[in-house]
Amino acid sequence: MGTREELDVLLAIHSTPARRYLKSDPIPDETIRVILDAAIRGPSGGNQQGWGWIVVKDLEVKQEIQKFYLEGWERAYGYQKDEILNSTGQDGLGKRNFLSAEHLANNLAEAPVWVIPVLKNVNQSPRAGSSIYGAIQNLMLAARSFGIGSTLTTLYSAYEEEVKVILGLPSEYMTMALIPLGYPSKGRWSQPKRQPIEEVTHWEKWGQLKNT
């Protein structure tokens, strides 16, 4: 099993940015198991656990799916390249994240392991993800404690039907994300940049911010 760093949970949370520059070095299966065993401790509505976790390591399969991802990337962000590279501010991608996300789109298949979580009989509600994305966060935090970087992506999702065929996924399941995992080749375990909590915390009612 890969080496794991003991890491306080708050430190882990504050040092798990999206890592998009990943080496192709393999990840031991046993490490993947430990990471998934952490993932599934996350919540699901009524503890139904309607999930499956597909681990993809086959390069050809990854390359096939990467084509869809790259098209999704181009339509969502790629076409805005000039605009984003000239923007400022802490919301949105920003220059550095744009370039790393572009790198990921072009090199997705190089990540040694992908995890594709799927969910059964998903209702068409924006809250449906409450039964999977908490578990995915567990996955990314557990990976981080092994020095393994990850990113939560969904850019392939306009090609859901094609991806389902490639994975052999039954019709009642839906892919919820594609998480490339790998040891980082560039970057740091830096704190994810966000708007300060004072600007997004409302006390008792919407709009009641306070700075103390």
Next chain:
Amino acid sequence: MGTREELDVLLAIHSTPARRYLKSDPIPDETIRVILDAAIRGPSGGNQQGWGWIVVKDLEVKQEIQKFYLEGWERAYGYQKDEILNSTGQDGLGKRNFLSAEHLANNLAEAPVWVIPVLKNVNQSPRAGSSIYGAIQNLMLAARSFGIGSTLTTLYSAYEEEVKVILGLPSEYMTMALIPLGYPSKGRWSQPKRQPIEEVTHWEKWGQLKNT
């Protein structure tokens, strides 16, 4: 600020079950801030951070919303009481979780702090939650390191419009969950019970399970 336990991230993940028996003892605002500052390190699509975090401590407001929650509980689970109390197996609520969830439904307003995360311009996709539920998992793990229990709930959500009015929420926002926080009055930081990973991990393609 409340006392915090240094806790390895994997241990935290494996010892954060839903905690539904909560004391009404107050939680310091500074602790709430630290917990929310961990939450917002979570991912959101394109790092848009279209979120807000409403902290509710006012007992009357909580009691008003609890009425909606209780109706949601009754319709989703309460009416199945006999059936669930006689069921076995590791998926679904199970007897012990049913009783604790029933307790929560009846005592929700007693939890000293609720956090209600909201999201702007949510698209009607089951993947929309990828921009909030990871952050909510961070919140629950950070709370756990302060010895504060939580549960991810959405049972109030049939009354979204009523809750929005109570919170003064603008129409372009949607509540994504209601998370009661409090120091536990009963129970343990036990490992959340789940189906074993061997049964939910598929290698390369759907259906390819392996036990080694």
